[in-house]
Structure formats: structure tokens, C-alpha cells
Amino acid sequence: MAGYIKVITGGMFSGKSQELTRLIERALIAELSVEIFYPRVAERVSVRDIRTRLDKKRHAVTFHEIETTQFASIGSWDSADVIAVDEAQFFSPQIVEAVKRWRHHGKTVYIAGLDMDYQENPFGSMGALMCLADDVVKLHAVCTQCKQHPAMISYRLTQDAEQIVVGESNYTALCLQCYDRVQMAEGGLRYSAVGSALSVD
Numbered sequence: 001m002a003g004y005i006k007v008i009t010g011g012m013f014s015g016k017s018q019e020l021t022r023l024i025e026r027a028l029i030a031e032l033s034v035e036i037f038y039p040r041v042a043e044r045v046s047v048r049d050i051r052t053r054l055d056k057k058r059h060a061v062t063f064h065e066i067e068t069t070q071f072a073s074i075g076s077w078d079s080a081d082v083i084a085v086d087e088a089q090f091f092s093p094q095i096v097e098a099v100k101r102w103r104h105h106g107k108t109v110y111i112a113g114l115d116m117d118y119q120e121n122p123f124g125s126m127g128a129l130m131c132l133a134d135d136v137v138k139l140h141a142v143c144t145q146c147k148q149h150p151a152m153i154s155y156r157l158t159q160d161a162e163q164i165v166v167g168e169s170n171y172t173a174l175c176l177q178c179y180d181r182v183q184m185a186e187g188g189l190r191y192s193a194v195g196s197a198l199s200v201d
């Protein structure tokens with residue numbers, strides 16, 4: 001039995017977790033068993049969203065919070081029909097082999113993750129996972145500045161330079177034109193106390 005891999009990707013605020021939830025709900029209606037993996041680094045809004053949305057059917061779903069390097073040793077997925085991974089960009093490259101193995105074992109695999117980090121670099125193993133996938137869906141938020149164009153950039157509102165800074169309030173979604181404009185403007189976007197109502201200095 002051949003498995004199947006679908007990758008749902010795009011920037012922050014683009015609805016990846018909602019789409020992942022929709023696919024999981026669909027699988028549950030079909031009475032399939034579902035295991036959901038997410039990285040320990042990101043017990044965050046998306047995971048809580050998925051838990052809340054699946055509340056009534058939670059008994060049929062198993063959540064696994066795991067370390068980002070832990071994929072090689074996972075065994076409990078053997079009984080699942082459907083395996084969902086959220087925030088896949090945070091996992092170490094071992095995830096690629098795990099996903100291949102799952103497909104060979106006939107699993108349906110749904111993977112949600114950021115395509116790019118805040119500096120437009122491909123994030124973690126998402127590029128490799130997109131190559132492997134049977135289907136790829138790219139979602140876009142709307143730009144929070146021009147409120148018109150599709151957002152490509154998860155723009156970081158803080159000065160941190162590490163690749164991983166978790167927390168939706170630290171980011172906003174920008175289109176490429178607004179990103180370039182903000183990059184050229186001295187000081188970039190101002191970070192308001194409520195994490196919104198931003199403007200170029």
C-alpha cells in the first residue's frame with residue numbers, strides 16, 4: 001500500500017495550522033487514527049488551536065510533543081493511519097528519513113511548516129520535504145502594511161538575530177514590496193506595545 005505526503009507551507013499567519021486541522025478533521029470523519037507531532041520548542045498558538053478545534057474528537061487523536069532531534073527514535077506511529085506534523089521547520093534533518101519511511105509503510109502524512117525564516121532563508125528541512133511530497137500547498141497571509149498583496153515574509157519585529165525566536169507577537173506578515181520599503185527605511189517597523197498598528201519610522 002502506497003502512502004501519501006502533503007506539505008502545507010507558507011509564511012506566518014497564512015493559515016497553515018487551520019488547513020492542517022481541516023485535513024485531520026476529515027481523516028477523523030473517515031474514522032482513521034491520527035497521530036500529531038509537534039516540536040517541544042513550539043508549544044504555541046497553533047498547537048493549542050489544533051487541540052481546541054479538535055476538542056470533541058480529541059479522544060481519537062494522539063498528540064506527541066517531542067524534541068526536535070527525536071524523529072529517528074519514534075516508534076509509536078506504527079498504528080496510525082494518518083500522521084500530522086506541525087511546525088516541521090524546527091525538526092532536525094532526521095525528519096526527512098522518517099517521512100520517507102512513513103510513506104513506504106502506507107501512511108498518509110500531513111506536514112505543516114514555515115517555508116522561510118525571517119531572513120528569507122529556506123527553513124530547516126522544509127525544502128527537502130516539499131521535494132518529497134506528493135502535493136504541496138503554499139498559503140499566504142495578506143500583507144499587514146499595504147493590506148493588499150499576498151505576504152511572503154514573516155517579518156521579525158524584534159532585534160533578535162537567532163533563527164528561532166518563537167512567538168507570533170514577534171512577527172508580522174509583509175509582501176515583498178513592503179518588506180523592501182521597510183528594509184530601506186531607517187529603524188524598520190516600529191513595534192507597538194500591543195504587537196500591531198505598525199508603521200515605518
Ligand SMILES: [Zn+2]
Binds near residue numbers: 149
Ligand atoms: Zn504590502
